[in-house]
Amino acid sequence: MLIDIKNILLPLNGSGDLEAVMSVALDFARRFDAHLSAVVVGSDPSEVATLAGEGISAGMVNEMIDTATTEAQRRAIAIRKAFDAFIHEHGIRRVEPSKIGSSAGDGVSASLDVLNGTEHDSLTWRSRLADMTLVPNLAKDGDPRASETLHAILFDSGRPLVIAPPAPPKTVGKRIAIAWNGTPEASLALRCILPWAHKAEAVQVLTCQDYQRRGPGADEVVTYLRMHGISATASEFEAVNRDIGAGLLKAATEFNADMLGMGAYSHSRLRQMILGGVTRHILEQAQLTVLMSR
Incomplete structure (x- = not known):
């Protein structure tokens, strides 16, 4: 079924607010009765190989942090500690990565796997067999690999990417913009957000004359959603100081949206990085949960 989400990939690299991304992960896992496939990307496999195993006490983890020789190693161990505390606090069943899927349908579960820093392709490959990938918000002072990971998954997974807000949200997916x-990018995002739209209290399609390209209009999108049993409205917004991204976020805020779905990089990434663009603005400024597809 289109609305089935059972495997959520959760790359954790220490960037952004882990509390925020984990709170969104918990919401999604409970909503869809899904598995959280958490992955830590370390710097050296010999440094972090022990992180994936069970049976490590909190005292042992603290000792590992104290004896860590590199910042990357300390970050990976701290992530393991936060992950353990998270699943323990919320009563989530933990399974070993090798046993994922062996007991499907038994409620929310989670696993933690560790990749070394050279296995970036491996993370992208995993995202192709995830129903979605959830990443932390891009923090200005975070690990520079976070942006590389986000864009690799966005461009190479063929699956939706969800970006958590900077701080833990009160709600996610109740009001969707x-x-x-x-x-085509917007079309894919529209299809990908259907599982959340089915459960939302309100859905609004946002358009702008300066943003619109050749293709179906907002009214046709509303009709498409209606065919899926989703009631939605359409609203046109204006750019703010000629910035379409700012106008989009303003419109989403006025709708009281707690989740935004959008296509990413209709223009090339290079052009957006140099000249600015809607995707870039959303990545840098959004304060709500964002689903992107490309």
């Missing part, structure tokens, strides 16, 4: 400009 969908950015629409008629492009």
Whole structure:
């Protein structure tokens, strides 16, 4: 079924607010009765190989942090500690990565796997067999690999990418805004956000004349959603100081949206990095949960 989400990939690299991304992960896992496939990308496999195993006490983890020789090693161990505390606090069943899927349907579960820093392709490959990937918000002072990971998954997974907000949200997916400009990227995002839209209290399709490309209009999107049993409205917004991204976030805020779905990089990434663009603005400024597809 289209609305089935059972495997959520959760790359954890120490960037952003782990409390925020974990709170969104818990919401999604409970909502869809899904498995959380957490992955830590370390710097050296020999440094962090022990992190994936069970049976490590909190005291042992603290000792590992104290004896860590590199910042990357300390970060990976701290993530392991936060992950253990998270699943313990919320009563989530932990399974070993090798046993994922052996007891499907038994409620929310989680696993933790560790990759060394050279296995970036491996993380992207895993995302292709995840129903979605959830990443922390890009922090200005976070690990520079966070942006590389985000964009690799966005461009190479073929699956939706969800970006957690900077701080733990009160709600996620109750009021959904969908950015629409008629492009294939927007079309994919529209389809990917259906599982959340089915459970939302309100859905609004946001368009802007300066954002729209050749393709179906917002009214046709509303009709499409209606065919899926989803009631939605359409609203046109204006750019703020010629910035479409700022206008989009303003419109989402006025709708009281707690989740935004959008296509990413209709223009090339290089052009957006140099000249600015909607995707870049959302990545840098969004304060709500964002689903992106490309």
